[in-house]
Amino acid sequence: MGNDKLDFTIDTLGPCTIASPIKLSTIPGDMTARYVSDDSYVINQVNVFDTSKPIVLDSSNLMQKAGPREKIYFDPTHAKAGICTCGGLCPGLNDVIRAIVRCLNTRYGVKTVKGYRFGYHGFFAEEGYEPIELDRYLIDEIHKIGGTYLGTSRGGGQRVEEIVDCLERDGINMLFIIGGDGTQRGSYDIACEVEKRGLKCAVVGVPKTVDNDLMFIDRSFGFETAVQRAKEAVAAVHMEAASQINGIGLVKLMGREAGFIATEAALASHETNFCLIPEVPFEMEGDKGFLACLERRLAKRGHAVIVVSEGAGQDLLTSTGATDASGNKKLADIGVFLKTEIEKYFKAKNIEINLKYIDPSYQVRASVTTAADSIYCERLGNNAVHAAMAGKTKCVIGLVHDKFVHLPIKAVTAHRNAVDPTGSLWRDALDATGQPTLMINDIEKAKAKMAKAVAEAQKKPSEQK
Known part of the structure; x- marks a missing residue:
């Protein structure tokens, strides 16, 4: 990765002042599921090869933990959400869509969820792909089939102003974008345009790459x-x-x-x-x-x-x-x-x-997902909703050291991950093949x-x- 300076700081739309409708515990040891605070982190560099150097505890090494917050940014009774899937197909797309819609509907009480069809092309009025009004009943069975219920396509992410025009027109407060590194670079540009216009719309990604080549995360869904x-x-x-x-x-x-x-x-x-x-x-x-x-x-x-x-x-x-x-x-x-x-x-x-x-x-x-991938997709989708409701933006949800975290889009799309020819995974593959x-x-x-x-x-x- 060269000499790039890492920064895992997560952008937010503003202070969270609204009590979450999800009732969890704030008391340690009471045997009840708990909220996650903004000062809970996962350390990126846990493999210490030089014990003479201290572990760095700042934004270059600390990743904010994902999960439901006690206070949220958006009032669920007024919030409107959008979802789109972009790029090639990947096992688990429907599982993620289902998880996002169900969490919005049943956990937060968000009633309006629009599914934008065929990737970024669904935002362009002249293409004629009207969004689908999603609810938990409509999508309840989609995890049992492959592909994506919303359809997908490549390209279109560079038409940022038109996409944000659509979000503004539809009154969308949070946009969930499921796609690979190219898609997520587009989502970052969308978030920047949202910010430029002074709009209050959280842009949260769920990174999708069946090749498993995204930086930092343990694995991508569908892999x-x-x-x-x-x-x-x-x-x-x-x-x-x-x-x-x-x-x-x-x-x-x-x-x-x-x-x-x-x-x-x-x-x-x-x-x-x-x-x-x-x-x-x-x-x-x-x-x-x-x-x-x-x-x-x-x-x-x-x-x-x-x-x-x-x-x-x-x-x-x-x-x-x-x-x-x-x-x-x-x-x-x-x-x-x-x-x-x-x-x-x-x-x-x-x-x-x-x-x-x-x-x-x-x-x-x-393909339809394996059980482990289906569980993973469910948890990714839920954590994406928790992030957006708390006003997190310009971020994706990832699994790092077996913990769900918020990751800045710029960090995960700066480089691609690859098999290390000198590392243990490839060494074990050589042993297996002979x-x-x-x-x-x-x-x-x-x-x-x-x-x-x-x-x-x-x-x-x-x-x-």
Whole structure:
């Protein structure tokens, strides 16, 4: 992250003077659930490697705990809320929507909740997507299906003035935005425009990235479900590979700049022999290259399973330089490339193989959540409502060291998280797969490529090539 100065200070709309309708305890030890105070924090840097240095206890290291406050900013009888979901699909979107609406309705008594359809495009009148009036009865069953009840889209977040015009027109006091880093950067701009106009509207995000590449948080919602579904795909392709002469199973998983899904799927499956991720470069040719390693694996065991992140090996492919509506670079297809190169390599050697290729990405993204993810989404949604009712703004809700906290949008979107090739997670993945530490012929070249890959993954999204 370079020399960036961290600041976890949370912006607020003003002092909280209204008694919360949620009746909890203020007395320690009375066996009753308690409110959370604004001076309750979680320490960011808990791993102390240099005991000669004291733990810093200021805004650069203290994250404000999330939860219901005794005093709130908004009068629930007059508050109006809006919700939108943006970007690609992810398991748990409906669970979060449901949690937000139910908490607003049943815990705080907020009656007006508008669901803006198809992401930021739902704020533009000329597109004709009228908002949905949401209540706890309408959304009570939506957690049982995948996708998003409100619909989603990419782009539109740059039209900040028009979005705030809509919020002002609809009298929205709090806006909940569920989306990834690009979406949340847009939500920050929206909050700034709200502030510029002197409006009292809290903007609170629930960060969504199935790749699990947001900074600071333990995990993003939907990630655990994605790993579970990926594990099922790996199990299926392993059965195919193990049942064939020189069977090869190839699974391409999500992971544009970060290989967390592939890495954890490899660990969870116990059947992956090669895990290829964006943070660890590899070569195809040469004695230490991937193809030669794959040939040796087949000769030894008669089958092999390969898991690859969609963003892996992009230096081996020709980039179009194009971007999508969200500004993300369009990746070349590493799955098809590997399939073609593997088949070509073994055909030239006159070695029979049976290769099965699976890309379950859209099945994974549209999945219903696992139990653990559903619980996580429920708690994220509830804490987002508690934050907004207390006038917190320009923030997202995250889980840090197993505690829910408020995080400034600017902090979580400044950089992306990535698998550390020198860290314990990747080390354990190497143990699980048995693959070589590096599949590159020149070690010095490998070090340089790895450093470049990690630096690229951790850059600010706006700086990425």
